[in-house]
Amino acid sequence: MQFDHATIVTADLDNARRFFVDVAGLTQGSRPPFSVDGYWLYADGRAVIHLVNATDPAPSPAPAVRAAPRIHHIAFRLQSAAEWQALLTRLRATGVDYQTAQVPPIGPQQAAMQIFVALAPRVVVEFVTALQHAQP
Template identity: 40%
Template sequence: MRLDHATLRTRDLDGHRRYFKDVFDLSEGFRPAFGFPGHWLYADGEPIVHLIPARAGVPVPDGSAECIDHVAFRRDDHDAFRRRLDDRGIPYSRMEVPEIGERRIFLHAPGGTLIEVAFRDSEPTEMSQEFNR
């Protein structure tokens, strides 16, 4: 397992996009059509920073609407991981992203933090989206 990416919520998508490109030399790359705006910023061919809009009317602790939305880990044992969650009665939701050949599981840590676990398939397949932000 390894850290896959961090998703940041912001009121200034373009400002954050420019900042990460300029300061960290990240490049903007492909992002699936999720139905809401955002940017994926890449390093060494991998998307490591995802930017999405702040949710209207949803306060964050410091009131700025700038926050880390979730962190994602990459694993390669999708079926075994799902069985582990099912066996422990841990609730989760799923998202399948055929454009990039990924299956994702979303769950919440005890304090409420959103955790994504991403699994890359060898070949993109026809899948349906089960998780709706």
Template identity: 30%
Template sequence: MSVIGLNHYNLRTPRQLMEKLKEFYCSVLGLVQGPRPSLGSFGYWLYAGSECVLHLSETAPDELRPTHTATTLDHVAFTCTDRPEMEARLKLNDIEFRTGAVPALGITQLFLQDPAGNGIELSFKEPVNKP
């Protein structure tokens, strides 16, 4: 058996930051809060259409986070539509971003950070202007 896709990713955070993250991912990026089963801790599940793509989970007060990892998560990428509308929404919310492109794949990208500093790529399938 092999991996066939990405199911979701989980961000663990204190509740105050979790509320900021939920607001950012829903109001700015357009994810929608949806059903979450009772898991014994506080959190949210955020959806892109019918797919739950992001879990926000509250850290325990005494929870220790590993600091010895050799690598870090650089960014998570979302497939998106309507780049002009998204750029306008980012500017309206004073969110800095930079633009990139992969001409061979016909992809334009917007790179930004969420309120916790996690890297986000918004990927748009569209003609890319070649220099």
């Protein structure tokens, strides 16, 4: 099994799209012609983030499913110091507020560094990398 995508329902589609494209480094790509507005954002050729307009009515047949779902956060792993530094540069250039946290090692898992961005109320985006990649 592998992660496919996360859907974020937001009333501010354009701001969310700008964040994921300009800061996170995803690419806006093709999207099927659904009855609700939105964007599909791609990483490595796959649509990993689906943004959906919260002001559009919930489509049939599953309105009950759309009533209460919530994602606390989604996380992207950066594999190199260059990716980490590029992300920090984009965050600073765009003035996006963020918080950092360090994760101590546990068992075979290495120490890690995290960045948390509150994209919207109740939607947090996390970026994580090995601690050695986050060192200046």
